[in-house]
Amino acid sequence: MRYFTVFFLYIFSITAFAQETTVQGTIVNDNTLFPIWNVNIVNTNKVRGAISDAKGNFEINAEVNDILLISCLGFQSIEVKVTNDWIKNRTTRIKLTEKAYALEEIVIPPYELTGYLEVDSKLIPERENYWYSIAGLTQRYEGGENSPNAFGRVMGSLFNPADALYNFFGKKPKELKKLRELKNDDKLRGILQNRYDRQTIYLMLGINQKELNEILERCNYSEAFMKTANDLQVLDAVSGCYEEYKILKKK
Incomplete structure (x- = not known):
């Protein structure tokens, strides 16, 4: 007993x-x-x-x-x-503490529009993005307007993304474990779905804005996605890319 x-x-x-x-x-x-x-x-x-x-x-x-x-x-x-x-x-x-908001100055562009689409389309200048053509490839790559590292991104997209992602994923096993745990907390997912400041992502994964943007670029996500996606979408994107990275590494 x-x-x-x-x-x-x-x-x-x-x-x-x-x-x-x-x-x-x-x-x-x-x-x-x-x-x-x-x-x-x-x-x-x-x-x-x-x-x-x-x-x-x-x-x-x-x-x-x-x-x-x-x-x-x-x-x-x-x-x-x-x-x-x-x-x-x-x-x-x-x-x-409450935020103090200040009204920003509104700048009106110096375009005198007539209201006729055919005429106004010629008055407003188009953005000139830089495109790169590489011998042996039929597809051209858009580097962006006046982008200083555009050519580097174009060349980087031709290589296996697992090589570049290893610097982030391979050295942060604890942080990346949190990505799997994220799927188990519906309340947290609901919170992240309404956040766009990336602050939570930086703290959870131990990275900064530059590193996060590079990860998403290597995972072939567009600049539009980086700017408009909520924090939950970004974390799900990183998580999916990490799973693909592990498969590539095994191969």
Whole structure:
């Protein structure tokens, strides 16, 4: 009986230890101290997401030193590190500062339009993009207008993308594991679907804007996609490219 009790306590302690810890908090306006609802909270270490309720309260899985990215429309985004005292107290109050918006000057282009399509189409100059032709290939490549590294991108597209992507994917196994975990959190996917600032992506994958753009270029995504896609679409694109990279590497 004594051995059974010890064994039971051992199993119970392992189960309790294996459970994920959670932290709670309240998001308030730094100026009015009123609660802010519908705030997005993303744990970039655990790949978990949460949204504050009508009282500004939220709860999310987190451990000490995890980084929470907190953002809301009309407020400045902040990064908050989970501390030991927060874990012990279970809750804290976080203040967000409203953004100050300034009206930008509107510049009217010096084109006098007549309202007739045939005439106006000749008044407005067309953009001249640089195209490259390579001997032996029937397809031309558009490098973009006055693009200083256009030729480099054209030549890079002819080689196996796995060679270039290894510098990113091969050296960041922990960060890329988060891409697979992303599929398991519907709340986080919903948050990323409404974000376009790439801040969450930079923190999760440990890369900067230049590296992310290079990854998407090597994966044959257009500049239009890079500019208009939401964060979830970008992460799914990187994840799909990574899976293709692993297949190419095996071959």
